Amino acid sequence: MNDKVYLAIDLGAGSGRLLAGHTDISNLRLEEIHRFDNPGTNLPGGLVWNVVGLYREIIHGLKLAVSRYGDKIQSLGIDTWGVDFALLDAQGRLLGLPHQYRDSRTDGMEEECERRYGNAKMYKETGIMPFFLNSSHQLLSEVLRDGAALLNASHFVMIPDLLAYWLTGRISVERTNASTTQLFSPVTKDWAWDVIDGLGIPREIFGEVVEPGTPLGELREVVAAGLGGNFPVIATTTHDTGAAVTGIPGDGDYAFISSGTWSIIGTELSDPILTEEAFRVGWANEQGVENTTRFLRNISGAWLFQECVRQWRSEGDESSYAELDELAENAPAFGSLVDPDHDALKAPGNMPERIQALCRDTGQEAPEGKGEILRLVAESVAFKHRVRFDQLREITGKTLNRIHMGGGGIKNELLVQSIATCCGVPVHAGPIEATTCGNLITQMVATGDLPDIAAGRELIRRSIPLKTFAPSDPSPWEDNLSRFESLL
Secondary structure, eight states: OOOEEEEEEEEOSSEEEEEEEEEOSSOEEEEEEEEEEOOEEEETTEEEEOHHHHHHHHHHHHHHHHHHHGGGEEEEEEEBOSSOEEEEOTTOOBOSOOBOTTOGGGTTHHHHHHHHTOHHHHHHHHOOOOOTTOHHHHHHHHHHTTOHHHHTOSEEEEHHHHHHHHHHSOOOEEHHHHTTTTOEETTTTEEOHHHHHHHTOOGGGOOOEEOTTEEEEEOOHHHHHHHTOOOEEEEOOOBHHHHHHHTSOOOSSOEEEEESSEEEEEEEESSOOOOHHHHHHTOEEEEOGGGOEEEEEEEEOSHHHHHHHHHHHHTTOOOOHHHHHHHHHHSOSSOOOOOTTOGGGSSOSOHHHHHHHHHHHTTOOOOOHHHHHHHHHHHHHHHHHHHHHHHHHHHHOOOOOOEEEESGGGGOHHHHHHHHHHHTSOEEEOOTTHHHHHHHHHHHHHHTSSSSHHHHHHHHHHHSOOEEEOOOOOHHHHHHHHHHHTTO
16 A cells, blocks of 8 residues: 555644654654644733644644645644633634633632532533633633623634634534543533533533544635645544553553653543542543543653753753663662652742652651652652552452553653552553554544554554563562552
């Protein structure tokens, strides 16, 4: 079969990329075409996303792609972060720039949700934990202040749906991203109408929900004319975590870890788990491809490491990542530990000092030097994965005899090996570009080039080398586990 090209737009809360996936269906090769910034903007009305600027960058990238590949392009898919959304009027016009999930308008909304509906009841109906950034909290804040955009809205769309609408003219919301809103039922696979009504959000703004892999149509005529080519847009797995899990090539009884700034641990299920115990310990049910549920929990992943490096570089230290990894490898094991999700470590700013202060506050010695600090970070994050891994096994009843780990965090081999040994199971690491791979294989199933996602994961295994980290001696980890748990 001749080489085909699939295009993937991957937008994060900071930057975006357009990548090409080259495939003859026996191999998959990735190529970056265009990279651009996605900075938030602080306007008088709050923190917003410049989605018009993002659209212009996407058009620029697509022009580059069409000039290179022409009619080899099979389709385009877009994935982004979850929870943020746009509102459109009856004519499909954008009603203001979308707010960022960190905007302060959601202050107090968790308590308001509890008063109006009950957070435990919302979990039972949506499978999503209460959290300040949820779409439900954002919309409720608009209800309370009689926001002009909401009062005039006819359509609610997530960020990838908005961009796909501008490209194709079709308004819809893709299921995996809809499930992040805390307004979607994992049981009925439709909007959670009782929750929407209970919060006082106008139900008429919620429209068609489409499956991942749904063709949305070809580019609008004016867009195609500007690019010099046309191709279909697919509603891929549009939530980036969902795309990453899709692109992690596991099979059988395994847990996944999508490893980046946040580390997301979980497993794929055929049905959601909506029990009181799951709510009590904070596990979420998000929708996945092929009618699966991603049962998952967030952990602070590379955040502490990234913030430490950022601080040291601001002080003039230009040590390479390899040099820092070596310092951590050679530092003494099992010194002080911290809960990586502690409130004291959530904000940016001099993370090494924050870690040292937290150690002192918990009656431990403060680590000295970069190696000791990074060793502490790796071991603390690994222990937190162990705690969540044990919870995952207990709640699901699954054995979970291995972990498949994808994303940029797998470049930290000390962390990956630590997770393998601490959890007592082998970790299969790769691909780094799990999100893009998941985006692409969802498109390839939609166009008929692959029969199903399992075949797509096999394509990834053939194309991208994975590295297996076998557990080593667990004794020192077991000896220190209770000490870590006492910090939680």
